[in-house]
Amino acid sequence: MQSVARANAPGIYKALMKSLVFENISLQQMQQKIVGFGCDGASVNTGSVSGVITLLQTNISKEIVLVKCLAHRLELAFKDAIKGIHLYTKLNTLLTELFKFYHTSSLQTENLKQTFRALGLQTALPHRVGGTRWVSHVLGALIQVWKGYAAYVKHLGQVASEHSNKKQPKAKHLSMLLSSKELVVFGNFLTDVLTVISTLSQQLQRDETGIYHSHEQIQATIMVVKKYKEREGPYLRSVFEKEEYKGYTLKGTVNFESVRIKVVDAMVGCLEKRFSDIDIGLLAATKLANFSTWPTVFNESNKDFGDEHVATLTDHFSQTLQQQGVNPAVVELEWNILRSSLYNNHTVADLTWPAVNKILGNECKNILALVDLVLSLPASSAVCERGFSLMKQTKTEYRNRLHTKTLSNLLMVKLHTKNEKEYDPTSAIHYWNTGGPKKRRHNFMEDRSNQLSDSSNQAGSSDQAVLVEEQDETGVAIADKDKMLSDSDSDWSDYGSCSEMEEEDDVLTLEAACEDLGFED
Structure with missing residues (x-):
């Protein structure tokens, strides 16, 4: 994320270069990797004299393809x-x-x-x-x-x-x-x-x-x-x-x-x-990468299918292909091998390019490199529009002092985080547990509760042990103690039960109170 000094083509181009350099992408890597530029139809982006695409083609590579956003169109x-x-x-x-x-x-x-x-x-x-x-x-x-x-x-x-x-x-x-x-x-x-x-x-x-x-x-x-x-x-x-x-x-x-x-x-x-x-031209040749546009059956009537498209793509991206180690001279030959192999051994409508790469990756690596290049060309700039929308939601009037780097990191998380149903938090949890300078004590409270329960259990078991020891030491006298209790009951029986004694005490207390108050009866 970079702020634009002026909203003209040089200002946008300069901010774009700063953003790429910020990601540690060198000029040589830009020349080798950038093959397309997707934008809306504004003249500041698409101008043939001084637009952003013209500056990219002049300073980076003349093979960069301009794709005007199809959704905007x-x-x-x-x-x-x-x-x-x-x-x-x-x-x-x-x-x-x-x-x-x-x-x-x-x-x-x-x-x-x-x-x-x-x-x-x-x-x-x-x-x-x-x-x-x-x-x-x-x-x-x-x-x-x-x-x-x-x-x-x-x-x-x-x-x-x-x-x-x-x-x-x-x-x-x-x-x-x-x-x-x-x-x-x-x-x-x-x-x-x-x-x-x-x-x-x-x-x-x-x-x-x-x-x-x-x-x-x-x-x-x-x-x-x-x-x-x-x-x-x-x-x-x-x-x-x-x-x-x-x-x-x-x-x-x-x-x-x-x-x-x-x-x-x-x-x-x-x-x-x-x-x-x-x-027409180069963009029309990209339909070669869509298996649904291929003929159902390959025969004499369509024996030249794809030849013209492959030639158009190879001629336009020849310099980019050579920088990636691709030999443009053998691309058309490998195209014929790829086409024959797929029609003879597979149902074309059921194929995908990852599967084709696994099957013929070594035999047709040059033509498959050209296909990978075509697959990278965008159809719209909708992802940029979503980024602008998220930026407005993130950098609000209450958070208007966010630094560019902080804003970039927040947008990166929001734009590239997987859906909740698809997200697997295992690796993040593992990193959180092991990535800090100190060992995480994520089970601290659980361990503490376990220690408290263990200590209470130990205390209870020790009390039981003390009782057992007392019983063991006086075990011989337990029977005598019961006998003493029974004898004491018989001795106190001459004086009446406890309830009778309590009633007598209440009567004496009441009589004394009446005498103090001067009541005779």
């Missing part, structure tokens, strides 16, 4: 496609105003919850639409509205009928929008489209997703979106060509087909435009 594609759609503007107004209506009034929120309980529905409060992630925020807000549609319509209708309520005009307007057939149909259609796009976004944001994964995922998403041009999705089927939705009558007419065609065409066009560069 997806968000921008949705924003471009939906721009100018009148129904989306009305739908966005509905979602925004509905959130404000309940978020700013605890009374209305509580009444809405009571409406949910009265209808026997699970509470689904409205979500905020705005934010940096347009796709997920809009999708979440839409799903909440459809989950609680009946409760929203009923509660807003009740508020709209109360003329003395200050919220009456706003509730009436929102109730009218929720009852609009055109808006409800379009909203459910958009929910279907956003569900597909959101799924792609989540896949691209995973840490293990590489650029080689993205080709198939993007093409599958575009194919599904195209189908929605003529076919209804799960959400749209619940309302399409129906007069009621969730038990409430919809009002108005629907001119939906033209809007659907316009939205689908715009979405597909924007997706293809934003991701056009990954289907």
Whole structure:
């Protein structure tokens, strides 16, 4: 973690170099190891004249590949496609105003919850639409509205009928929008489209997703979106060509087909435009690392499969490969050996690269080194965004004096700690027990309690031993002692029992007291 003096390309590049040097990475190691640079589409990072990528290629290696974050591109594609759609503007107004209506009034929120309980529905409060992630925020807000549609319509209708309520005009307007057939149909259609796009976004944001994964995922998403041009999705089927939705009558007419065609065409066009560069040149060649893109059967019709991709990758990364001890001249030869071996002896769809390395690691080490290089290229900069989010949560206004090194260590723990279900604390416990300058006394209290119990047991056993000794020493006289007790009982019998003696003493005491007080009787 390094602070940036100025938020321009030289400032970012300088901070980046400081961060790498801080990790004891030399310039020679950078030239040998750095093969890709993932970032968002900001010009300060991607500028061809003075951007960060240009400085990296000039000072480190000209073979460094620029990968613009695919998740950011997806968000921008949705924003471009939906721009100018009148129904989306009305739908966005509905979602925004509905959130404000309940978020700013605890009374209305509580009444809405009571409406949910009265209808026997699970509470689904409205979500905020705005934010940096347009796709997920809009999708979440839409799903909440459809989950609680009946409760929203009923509660807003009740508020709209109360003329003395200050919220009456706003509730009436929102109730009218929720009852609009055109808006409800379009909203459910958009929910279907956003569900597909959101799924792609989540896949691209995973840490293990590489650029080689993205080709198939993007093409599958575009194919599904195209189908929605003529076919209804799960959400749209619940309302399409129906007069009621969730038990409430919809009002108005629907001119939906033209809007659907316009939205689908715009979405597909924007997706293809934003991701056009990954289907040509070097980025297109990375699909070689994805086994699912390989032909099912290797025959004469596809005998040249992968040759062009291998040649493109070898030519671009020739210097980097040579620095790692790879011979670029034999890479293409080993590719043919690798391809033939995998098709002849294995089912390609079931293979993974770790398994291939175990099988052919010695025989095809040069081509496998090239594959490892391709696997390291990122698909998005989502991990950086998560780091920024954690940094804001860690360095708050109450902890604004954290040193850079301390902040880096805290973020390292938070970003790289395993899930609780996957974490095995055995090694950490062992290190804690043995790693300190002094021996850990983690069983101190337990040992102390054991000592106390042992000492009490010893004391009890010693008391028993003393009694036994006394009995042993006087064992001969025990019978006589019992006899003495029996004799003493017989001797005292002449004077009466103990209770009789006590009664006599009480009588004498009472008589003396009466005499002192002057009572004769």
